Amino acid sequence: MPGRVPLPSSHPAAMAGRRRRRSWPLVAALSTGLLVGSAAAPAAATDDRPDRGGGHHRGQASTTVEPFGTAPDGTPVERWTLRNGDMTVRVLTYGGVIQTLEVPDAHGQVENVVLGFPDVAGYASDADPYFGSLIGRYGNRIAGGEFELDGERYQLPLNDGPNTLHGGPEGFDDRVWTATPVGDRRTAALQLQLVSPDGDQGFPGTLTTTVTYSVDRQERLTVHYEASTDAPTVVNLTQHTYWNLGGEGSGTIYDHELEIDADAYTPVDETLIPTGEIAPVEGTPFDFRDPTAIGARIRVADQQLLYGQGYDHNWVLNRDDDGAREGSDGEDELEEAAELHDPESGRTLTVSTTEPGLQFYSGNFLDGTLVGTGGSVYRQSDGLALETQHFPDSPNQPGFPSTELRPGEVYESTTVFELDN
Numbered sequence: 149m150p151g152r153v154p155l156p157s158s159h160p161a162a163m164a165g166r167r168r169r170r171s172w173p174l175v176a177a178l179s180t181g182l183l184v185g186s187a188a189a190p191a192a193a194t195d196d197r198p199d200r201g202g203g204h205h206r207g208q209a210s211t212t213v214e215p216f217g218t219a220p221d222g223t224p225v226e227r228w229t230l231r232n233g234d235m236t237v238r239v240l241t242y243g244g245v246i247q248t249l250e251v252p253d254a255h256g257q258v259e260n261v262v263l264g265f266p267d268v269a270g271y272a273s274d275a276d277p278y279f280g281s282l283i284g285r286y287g288n289r290i291a292g293g294e295f296e297l298d299g300e301r302y303q304l305p306l307n308d309g310p311n312t313l314h315g316g317p318e319g320f321d322d323r324v325w326t327a328t329p330v331g332d333r334r335t336a337a338l339q340l341q342l343v344s345p346d347g348d349q350g351f352p353g354t355l356t357t358t359v360t361y362s363v364d365r366q367e368r369l370t371v372h373y374e375a376s377t378d379a380p381t382v383v384n385l386t387q388h389t390y391w392n393l394g395g396e397g398s399g400t401i402y403d404h405e406l407e408i409d410a411d412a413y414t415p416v417d418e419t420l421i422p423t424g425e426i427a428p429v430e431g432t433p434f435d436f437r438d439p440t441a442i443g444a445r446i447r448v449a450d451q452q453l454l455y456g457q458g459y460d461h462n463w464v465l466n467r468d469d470d471g472a473r474e475g476s477d478g479e480d481e482l483e484e485a486a487e488l489h490d491p492e493s494g495r496t497l498t499v500s501t502t503e504p505g506l507q508f509y510s511g512n513f514l515d516g517t518l519v520g521t522g523g524s525v526y527r528q529s530d531g532l533a534l535e536t537q538h539f540p541d542s543p544n545q546p547g548f549p550s551t552e553l554r555p556g557e558v559y560e561s562t563t564v565f566e567l568d569n
């Protein structure tokens with residue numbers, strides 16, 4: 149048994165004992181008009197007519213807006229509601245936050261299945277564990293907050309012990325994004341834009357980022373990211389929604405069954421920085437190649453679980469392509485990365501992505517000090533995050549897929565969260 153799994157990882161098209169992994173060209177998953185820069189008119193769908201059919205929203209897709217208080221600096225915040233089919237998603241311009249996501253369970257009971265705060269103050273507080281936020285410029289950690297690019301050294305502010313986490317103390321999760329509705333009759337969609345100036349949180353280059361959330365009738369939330377820069381830089385964008393398929397505030401996710409299509413993961417040191425090793429999951433509590441209850445092995449006396457106080461690691465996804473960024477040439481493929489199932493509610497979440505990595509974080513640092521949208525206190529593992537990403541600390545790890553972005557290139561990334569019941 150080899151101690152290391154080489155990158156890129158190739159794998160059989162199907163995982164043992166489960167249905168065939170889906171893979172389809174990116175363009176097929178995006179409705180016409182959602183791609184940033186496409187010629188489709190950004191028609192403002194402001195249809196907020198009453199729901200038809202007993203709480204189910206079988207009418208046209210709608211994208212509506214309401215004021216939602218202000219950021220600490222006084223900037224007005226909007227809350228957008230994207231409604232389509234049986235799914236309703238509420239998005240804040242503060243942090244691009246997915247505040248709520250409502251879908252039916254196996255019995256038709258509609259519930260919010262993500263953790264969040266009732267107001268902007270919660271998200272603006274230092275205690276916010278990135279509930280539902282867009283993360284940038286760099287998702288997860290950069291060791292010592294420093295890296296070298298083209299012979300220049302850059303020092304970022306530290307906000308996680310000796311490291312920089314999720315873009316630094318004032319990351320994209322603490323910015324007010326500019327929102328434009330881009331949906332049509334079939335798709336509820338919102339485009340968020342943010343211009344991060346050169347030197348922002350220590351990163352070089354002016355970074356212009358556009359994120360499009362779209363909700364289709366198949367209960368799929370697609371998150372499409374694009375970014376460009378005017379100087380060489382590093383970028384790793386992600387979305388930090390905490391899921392609880394039994395409903396927000398319903399207790400822990402230990403009974404949720406998780407499957408991750410990954411033969412390997414990246415072990416970390418005690419500050420959660422990858423050691424650089426690509427280690428096989430075989431024979432470890434990190435083997436989620438078959439659906440396994442999250443609580444089944446979370447208390448195993450494993451050094452990696454001790455470091456993370458649970459699961460807080462990057463899985464190296466098995467991919468048909470090499471996971472390298474293809475940019476705007478359209479060759480990135482969406483591939484199924486993970487499936488999360490809650491036996492009690494019958495809900496299943498399927499995550500597909502163009503990214504090579506997935507951070508599975510089991511909500512370890514939730515400590516009973518935060519009150520959520522439904523009015524209950526969040527405790528450890530009351531939600532989990534599945535963050536599609538390039539690997540943590542890639543700027544310092546030559547063996548990992550590159551996170552560099554240069555002028556003239558377009559960063560593109562897509563993740564689809566599909567709910568079934």
Ligand code: GLA
Pocket residue numbers: 277278288313420460507509513533535
């Ligand atoms: C990511 C990190 C975790 C933690 C959470 C937010 O998942 O890997 O260590 O910081 O974000 O609390």
